[in-house]
Amino acid sequence: MITVENLTKSFAGRTGPVVALDGVSLEVQAGTVLGVVGPSGAGKSTLARCVALLERPDSGAIRVDGTDLVSLDGTALRAARRQIGVVPQGDSLLRQRTAAGNVALPLESAGVPGPQRRNRVAELLDLVGLTDKAGSYPDQLSGGQRQRIAVARALAAGPSVLLADEPTSALDPDTTGSVLTVLDRARAELGITVLVVTHDMAVVRRICDDVAVLEDGRVVEHGKVLDLVSDAASRTAASLLPAIDQNPLAESRFDRVADVVLVGFAAVGALLPEVTSRFGVELNLLGGGLTRLAETPVARFRVGLKGERADSALEWISEAGASVQRTLKGPQGVAA
Amino acid sequence: MRTATPWSTVFDMLVDATGETLYMVGVSTLVATVLGIPVGVWLQLTAPGGLKPRPLLHKALGFITDLGRSMPFVVLLIALTALTRLVLGSSIGTSAVIVPLSIGAVPFVGRLVQNILSEVHVAVVEAAVTTGASTLRIVRSVLLRESLPALINAIGVTVIAVLGYSAMAGIIGGGGLGDLAIREGYQRFNDRVLWATVAWLAVVTTVIQFGFTRAARVVDRRRHASV
Numbered sequence: 001m002i003t004v005e006n007l008t009k010s011f012a013g014r015t016g017p018v019v020a021l022d023g024v025s026l027e028v029q030a031g032t033v034l035g036v037v038g039p040s041g042a043g044k045s046t047l048a049r050c051v052a053l054l055e056r057p058d059s060g061a062i063r064v065d066g067t068d069l070v071s072l073d074g075t076a077l078r079a080a081r082r083q084i085g086v087v088p089q090g091d092s093l094l095r096q097r098t099a100a101g102n103v104a105l106p107l108e109s110a111g112v113p114g115p116q117r118r119n120r121v122a123e124l125l126d127l128v129g130l131t132d133k134a135g136s137y138p139d140q141l142s143g144g145q146r147q148r149i150a151v152a153r154a155l156a157a158g159p160s161v162l163l164a165d166e167p168t169s170a171l172d173p174d175t176t177g178s179v180l181t182v183l184d185r186a187r188a189e190l191g192i193t194v195l196v197v198t199h200d201m202a203v204v205r206r207i208c209d210d211v212a213v214l215e216d217g218r219v220v221e222h223g224k225v226l227d228l229v230s231d232a233a234s235r236t237a238a239s240l241l242p243a244i245d246q247n248p249l250a251e252s253r254f255d256r257v258a259d260v261v262l263v264g265f266a267a268v269g270a271l272l273p274e275v276t277s278r279f280g281v282e283l284n285l286l287g288g289g290l291t292r293l294a295e296t297p298v299a300r301f302r303v304g305l306k307g308e309r310a311d312s313a314l315e316w317i318s319e320a321g322a323s324v325q326r327t328l329k330g331p332q333g334v335a336a
Numbered sequence: 337m338r339t340a341t342p343w344s345t346v347f348d349m350l351v352d353a354t355g356e357t358l359y360m361v362g363v364s365t366l367v368a369t370v371l372g373i374p375v376g377v378w379l380q381l382t383a384p385g386g387l388k389p390r391p392l393l394h395k396a397l398g399f400i401t402d403l404g405r406s407m408p409f410v411v412l413l414i415a416l417t418a419l420t421r422l423v424l425g426s427s428i429g430t431s432a433v434i435v436p437l438s439i440g441a442v443p444f445v446g447r448l449v450q451n452i453l454s455e456v457h458v459a460v461v462e463a464a465v466t467t468g469a470s471t472l473r474i475v476r477s478v479l480l481r482e483s484l485p486a487l488i489n490a491i492g493v494t495v496i497a498v499l500g501y502s503a504m505a506g507i508i509g510g511g512g513l514g515d516l517a518i519r520e521g522y523q524r525f526n527d528r529v530l531w532a533t534v535a536w537l538a539v540v541t542t543v544i545q546f547g548f549t550r551a552a553r554v555v556d557r558r559r560h561a562s563v
Contacts, residue, residue, distance in 0.1 A: 054465065091460075094477075109468045137557045
């Protein structure tokens with residue numbers, strides 16, 4: 001696991017120091033994936049560079065399995081770097097080396113002897129599904145394939161933490177999927193801890209267990225993705241859940257209108273139909289939709305209820321594990 | 337010199353002078369490359385944003401390099417006679433030209449190499465840093481290896497620049513093609529020797545350039561179409 005404690009970093013600007021990181025603390029449990037998101041200028045890149053040990057923070061600690069790596073130098077620093085595999089932002093492969101040669105680079109640095117090195121490279125190429133491209137040069141590979149090779153290279157020295165800095169920023173949605181699949185596979189098969197810095201919510205949607213939202217150099221939200229989406233006020237919910245179109249005319253027909261978030265197969269499949277039979281109310285879906293966060297189906301619907309027991313029905317829904325995010329009254333549409 | 341020199345004599349002169357030129361230029365370029373690449377690497381490592389930024393050292397080294405490049409070769413040829421005598425025991429002759437020729441080309445190679453190394457993308461270098469590679473390994477496996485095609489081209493450029501400088505070798509009795517054109521051709525009004533030498537120099541230059549361009553392309557792994 002990796003913990004980031006109270007990291008601060010500022011840079012000299014034209015009108016005095018510019019604070020990039022203002023006391024950032026994060027924790028990623030072993031074998032989980034944390035996505036760090038936030039608008040540009042929030043400090044994501046600086047955080048990634050600090051965790052990659054390319055930039056030294058002004059203060060704070062970066063601990064991998066308990067050991068602080070921030071203050072290391074020389075040989076100790078080089079050894080520490082092998083504990084954190086880095087998928088850097090942008091094209092970072094050696095263009096004069098084959099895919100296999102690129103994956104071998106960290107093993108050469110670590111002094112792994114030839115035959116062992118070749119075995120390890122073969123394993124990693126298999127993991128990222130590019131065994132047949134071993135002898136290809138980066139210019140012969142697509143953007144997504146190059147990025148998967150970069151992931152294989154980052155994993156080569158057997159790090160316990162993988163840091164990916166905007167791994168999908170230069171890719172189209174289809175290729176993004178193949179790179180995310182590889183990251184997810186690394187976690188599943190190697191039990192590696194992954195920290196992915198991204199502006200792309202699709203990354204969070206697809207592979208993240210936890211999410212941290214960075215803003216102006218501070219963590220403004222940090223928690224499990226599935227917990228945060230149930231919280232109406234969270235930014236994570238706002239950006240991950242299906243949008244709801246305003247439709248006042250349709251809403252005016254109902255006694256109660258509410259936004260309901262349902263997490264998991266059981267909730268999404270069964271909860272709303274059961275309400276109808278249990279309370280004898282009429283229940284209609286007015287908006288929203290269904291999405292999937294990693295393997296879990298998640299829905300946000302705006303529902304309209306008609307009937308005497310509408311309030312009890314809503315109460316029951318929230319007791320049954322769904323979160324009723326917002327209850328709007330009927331015809332006037334005033335928030336309750 | 338009323339009758340034109342027979343072609344067979346011109347041919348013999350060209351053969352001898354070509355031998356001298358290739359010897360001077362070849363050895364000097366080799367020495368300049370061996371000494372110039374470390375200079376270029378050092379310039380790039382100490383540069384702001386380099387792997388081991390040392391701004392003051394970088395500036396000082398850059399200043400010395402540029403001072404060396406600004407020195408006209410004729411001046412260097414004469415100014416270095418003492419050093420040449422110390423190294424070779426004599427300050428005249430074909431071998432004697434090699435000392436000033438090499439020293440004159442080192443800063444030239446140094447700057448070329450630095451410019452080439454600075455073109456290696458930061459992301460590529462940093463990726464190597466994050467693998468825990470030592471500076472020496474990064475210089476060798478990343479900076480120099482990634483730049484190899486450009487470095488080969490730069491050596492080709494250096495060979496031709498040194499070839500140009502070597503025309504002044506006659507001043508200290510170095511001989512060579514330039515000397516042949518100036519002394520036999522120009523000063524003794526032997527037009528046949530003059531123009532034959534000029535034409536031959538054009539051929540030599542073209543062949544050298546072609547060879548280096550070709551070699552650079554052969555080692556380059558970028559943009560190879562076949563998968």
